[in-house]
Amino acid sequence: MSMEAPIGVIGGGAWGTALAQVLAAGGRPVTLWARNRSVVESINALHENPVYLPGRPLSALVRATDDPAALHGAAALLVVTPAQHMRMILSGFAPQGQPLLLCAKGIEAHSRKFMHEVAREAMPGSPVAVLSGPTFAHEVAAGLPTAVTLAAEDEALARTLAEWIAQPAFRPYVTDDVAGAEIGGAVKNVLAIACGVVEGAALGQNARAALIARGFAEMTRFGLACGARLETLAGLSGLGDLVLTCSSTSSRNYTLGKELGEGRKASDLLVDRRTVAEGAFTAPVLLEAARLRGIDMPITAAVCALIAGTLDVDDAIRTLLSRPLRAE
Numbered sequence: 001m002s003m004e005a006p007i008g009v010i011g012g013g014a015w016g017t018a019l020a021q022v023l024a025a026g027g028r029p030v031t032l033w034a035r036n037r038s039v040v041e042s043i044n045a046l047h048e049n050p051v052y053l054p055g056r057p058l059s060a061l062v063r064a065t066d067d068p069a070a071l072h073g074a075a076a077l078l079v080v081t082p083a084q085h086m087r088m089i090l091s092g093f094a095p096q097g098q099p100l101l102l103c104a105k106g107i108e109a110h111s112r113k114f115m116h117e118v119a120r121e122a123m124p125g126s127p128v129a130v131l132s133g134p135t136f137a138h139e140v141a142a143g144l145p146t147a148v149t150l151a152a153e154d155e156a157l158a159r160t161l162a163e164w165i166a167q168p169a170f171r172p173y174v175t176d177d178v179a180g181a182e183i184g185g186a187v188k189n190v191l192a193i194a195c196g197v198v199e200g201a202a203l204g205q206n207a208r209a210a211l212i213a214r215g216f217a218e219m220t221r222f223g224l225a226c227g228a229r230l231e232t233l234a235g236l237s238g239l240g241d242l243v244l245t246c247s248s249t250s251s252r253n254y255t256l257g258k259e260l261g262e263g264r265k266a267s268d269l270l271v272d273r274r275t276v277a278e279g280a281f282t283a284p285v286l287l288e289a290a291r292l293r294g295i296d297m298p299i300t301a302a303v304c305a306l307i308a309g310t311l312d313v314d315d316a317i318r319t320l321l322s323r324p325l326r327a328e
C-alpha cells in the first residue's frame with residue numbers, strides 16, 4: 001500500500017472512474033467522490049462502477065465516498081463533473097488550496113465562462129490546470145495507449161501533475177496554453193454532433209471529411225480569438241480529439257448527432273439521459289460567445305438549430321451548402 005497522500009477525484013461518471021483507475025494503477029491511493037450512493041457502495045464493495053463504467057474491475061486503491069470532507073488532505077483534486085454542474089458541485093467543497101485538474105469539456109451556459117474561470121471563482125486560492133485530449137473512458141480504464149494535453153499557466157504545476165498522472169500507457173504532454181486545451185475539448189463536442197448527423201443522414205464519407213476540416217477551421221477561428229495557440233488547437237486536445245469523436249459511436253456526442261440525422265427529435269433524445277452529451281449544452285453558449293466576438297461558426301449554428309428544433313436535418317444541410325462561395 002502506498003504511503004503517499006491520496007489524489008481526490010470529484011465525479012463518479014465514466015471519466016472520473018477511468019482516471020481514478022489510471023492513478024491507482026500507478027500505485028497511488030485515490031479518493032473518489034460521487035453523488036450517487038449506489039455508485040459509492042458498488043465501488044467500495046465490488047470494485048466496479050456498474051452505472052457509468054460497467055464491466056471494468058477497479059483497483060482496491062480506489063475508495064469512493066459521498067462525503068466532501070473525505071477529500072481534505074488530498075494532494076490534488078481532479079474535477080470530472082459535467083461542465084454545467086461544475087460550479088455547483090465545487091461550491092459544496094470547502095477550499096483547501098489543493099491544485100485542481102479540470103477534466104470536463106464544455107463552456108458554462110449563461111456566464112459563457114470556460115471551466116478554468118468557473119473553477120477560479122468557485123474555489124479561489126486553488127491553482128488550476130486542465131486535462132484534455134482524445135480519451136474514451138473505457139479505453140483508458142482498460143489500459144490502452146492514450147496521450148493527453150495537460151495545461152497550466154504555472155509550468156511547474158503542469159509538470160508535477162503530469163508526473164503524478166503519467167503511466168506507461170497514459171502519456172501527458174504539458175503546455176501553458178490553458179485556453180487552447182479547453183477550447184479544443186469544448187468545441188469538438190459540438191462538431192462531433194454535426195459529424196454524427198452526417199452519418200445518420202447517410203451523407204457519405206466525403207461530407208464527413210469536409211465537416212471535420214471546416215469544423216477545425218471554426219475551432220481555430222474561435223480559439224485564436226480567445227487567445228489560444230494554433231499548435232494547441234492542432235494538437236491532442238483539439239484536432240486529436242476532433243478526429244476521435246467525429247469518427248466513432250463510442251462518442252456520446254457523435255451518437256446523439258447520428259440519431260438526429262436519422263430523424264429523431266432532440267427533445268426526445270435529451271430528456272432523462274443517464275450519460276452526458278456535452279455538445280448539446282455547449283453549442284448555444286459557444287455560438288453566442290462567437291457572435292459577441294464577430295466570429296462566423298456556421299456548423300455550430302446548424303447544430304444549435306437542430307437541437308432547438310428550429311431546423312430539420314434537410315434544411316440544416318441546405319443552409320450549410322448554400323452559403324456563398326469563399327476562400328478556404
Ligand SMILES: NC(=O)C1=CN([C@@H]2O[C@H](COP(=O)(O)OP(=O)(O)OC[C@H]3O[C@@H](n4cnc5c(N)ncnc54)[C@H](O)[C@@H]3O)[C@@H](O)[C@H]2O)C=CC1
Pocket residue numbers: 011012013014015016035036052080081082083085089103104105106135136137138274275276278
Ligand atoms: N466519458 C469520456 O470518455 C470522457 C468524458 N469527458 C468529460 O468528463 C465530464 C464528465 O463526463 P463523464 O464522466 O463521461 O459523465 P457520465 O456521462 O459517465 O456520467 C454523468 C455524470 O453526471 C453526473 N450528473 C448527472 N446529473 C447531475 C446533476 N444534476 N448534477 C451534478 N452531476 C450530475 C453523474 O453523477 C455522473 O457523474 C464531461 O465534461 C465529459 O465531456 C472527458 C473525456 C472523456
Ligand SMILES: O=C(CO)COP(=O)(O)O
Pocket residue numbers: 105133134135136137189192241244245250251252253254276277278
Ligand atoms: O471527450 C471524449 C473523448 O475524448 C468523450 O466523447 P463523448 O463525450 O462524445 O463521448
